[in-house]
Amino acid sequence: MLYYLFDYLHTNFDLPGSGVFQYISFRAAMALIFSLIISLLFGKRIISYLQKKQVGETVRDLGLEGQISKQGTPTMGGLIILAAILIPTLLFAKINNSYIILMLVSTVWLGIIGFIDDYIKVFKKDKQGLKGIFKVIGQVGLGLLVGGILYFNPNIVIKEKIINATEISFDEGELFTKDVKSDNLPKYKLETEKSTKTTIPFVKNNEFDYAKLISWLGDDYAKYAWLIFIPIVIFIVTAVSNGANMTDGLDGLATGTSAIIGATLAIFAYVSGNTIFAHYLNIMYIPNAGELVVYIMAFVGACVGFMWYNSYPAQVFMGDTGSLSLGGIIAVFALAIRKELLIPILCGVFLIENLSVVMQVAYFKRMKKKFGLEHAKQNRLFKMAPLHHHYQKSGYHEAKIVTRFWIVSVMLAVISIVTLKLR
Numbered sequence: 001m002l003y004y005l006f007d008y009l010h011t012n013f014d015l016p017g018s019g020v021f022q023y024i025s026f027r028a029a030m031a032l033i034f035s036l037i038i039s040l041l042f043g044k045r046i047i048s049y050l051q052k053k054q055v056g057e058t059v060r061d062l063g064l065e066g067q068i069s070k071q072g073t074p075t076m077g078g079l080i081i082l083a084a085i086l087i088p089t090l091l092f093a094k095i096n097n098s099y100i101i102l103m104l105v106s107t108v109w110l111g112i113i114g115f116i117d118d119y120i121k122v123f124k125k126d127k128q129g130l131k132g133i134f135k136v137i138g139q140v141g142l143g144l145l146v147g148g149i150l151y152f153n154p155n156i157v158i159k160e161k162i163i164n165a166t167e168i169s170f171d172e173g174e175l176f177t178k179d180v181k182s183d184n185l186p187k188y189k190l191e192t193e194k195s196t197k198t199t200i201p202f203v204k205n206n207e208f209d210y211a212k213l214i215s216w217l218g219d220d221y222a223k224y225a226w227l228i229f230i231p232i233v234i235f236i237v238t239a240v241s242n243g244a245n246m247t248d249g250l251d252g253l254a255t256g257t258s259a260i261i262g263a264t265l266a267i268f269a270y271v272s273g274n275t276i277f278a279h280y281l282n283i284m285y286i287p288n289a290g291e292l293v294v295y296i297m298a299f300v301g302a303c304v305g306f307m308w309y310n311s312y313p314a315q316v317f318m319g320d321t322g323s324l325s326l327g328g329i330i331a332v333f334a335l336a337i338r339k340e341l342l343i344p345i346l347c348g349v350f351l352i353e354n355l356s357v358v359m360q361v362a363y364f365k366r367m368k369k370k371f372g373l374e375h376a377k378q379n380r381l382f383k384m385a386p387l388h389h390h391y392q393k394s395g396y397h398e399a400k401i402v403t404r405f406w407i408v409s410v411m412l413a414v415i416s417i418v419t420l421k422l423r
Helices: 002-013 018-022 024-052 078-092 098-122 132-152 210-217 226-247 253-272 275-281 289-310 319-336 340-346 348-371 373-378 387-393 398-418
Strands: 167-171 174-177 197-199 207-209
Touching: 002 018, 002 078, 018 024, 024 078, 024 289, 078 098, 078 289, 078 319, 098 132, 098 289, 098 319, 132 226, 132 319, 197 340, 207 210, 210 226, 226 253, 226 319, 226 340, 226 348, 253 275, 253 289, 253 319, 253 340, 253 398, 289 319, 319 340, 340 348, 340 398, 348 373, 348 387, 348 398, 387 398
Parallel strands: none
Antiparallel strands: 167 174, 197 207
């Protein structure tokens, strides 16, 4: 909203300083600052309100150190994160940008699913919360919506590089005419195009078209690319959303990890939406995707600000209102900038937490079938799943586990960034 106000003041009155709102970097920085302020100033009030309403966490005794002390800690703190994302984005981003609209819808959608789950747990006193099948339906529904928008929306496009031309697009809205054979300026077609291409890490000329997966349908296979693209989107959104949900088991673990992932995605969004950087790094140029930097910096600020109250010992838990949203936001954002194949690396912590649960259940069932129930109970693959509880059972302090997981997340983020050049 402020972008349009200051753009009007700059255009019509040439107000000193108003032109700074034209820069994505400035608006992204302001979104980060405002999200921190909202988290810190309003977070305490929201926590006090939740305490008055006795919106406390019900903890099952699993024999973990410090677990019982968490009983009664306010939950549904994900409302703080959602507010700190949505308000700065509405203030500083271009609201008519298709990518921004997509992210806002995704944030609210997943926030509602998580809120319903927390509401049932807290106010209806049902520890199971929203049934798993309904959570999955909600996630699949979002995946279907996101996949449809990414595929059919005419504003979500890419620009292909060209080798020889006299007219080039140097930056959005500006055209230069010159002989581009003799310089190193970015060379892109003037026309945008719809595409189901994505980026493959560690591979030279690293673009892969999902439509190729159904090339066996015949010469016009590209018309039916949505048949493969949308199911892939649904799988990614559901998997990453659940991965973040699994990771939210220790104070500050999910929020810290998400902040690191968000900062990395901000870098990818900025270079992907800038012709100069995209040309220099030889990566896909996605027009208007640079605006996503404003959103993701608000996301990072919301996560960091929430950690002020969520770090050990936590004064508030995010609940599913926050955890489902964090994972889904990361998935949709990665899909929007066509870096979803980096998720297994960048979101490695989420992945291993998810896999640890799957492996634990599969191993238990196999041992039960082969040797009986008692043997299966006494010979588990992990002492407890998800993985962070395994380390708790092994005697590590909660704060140490969280810090080490953050370190691993930073290492994975660096590896992800390195893929821009290492091919």
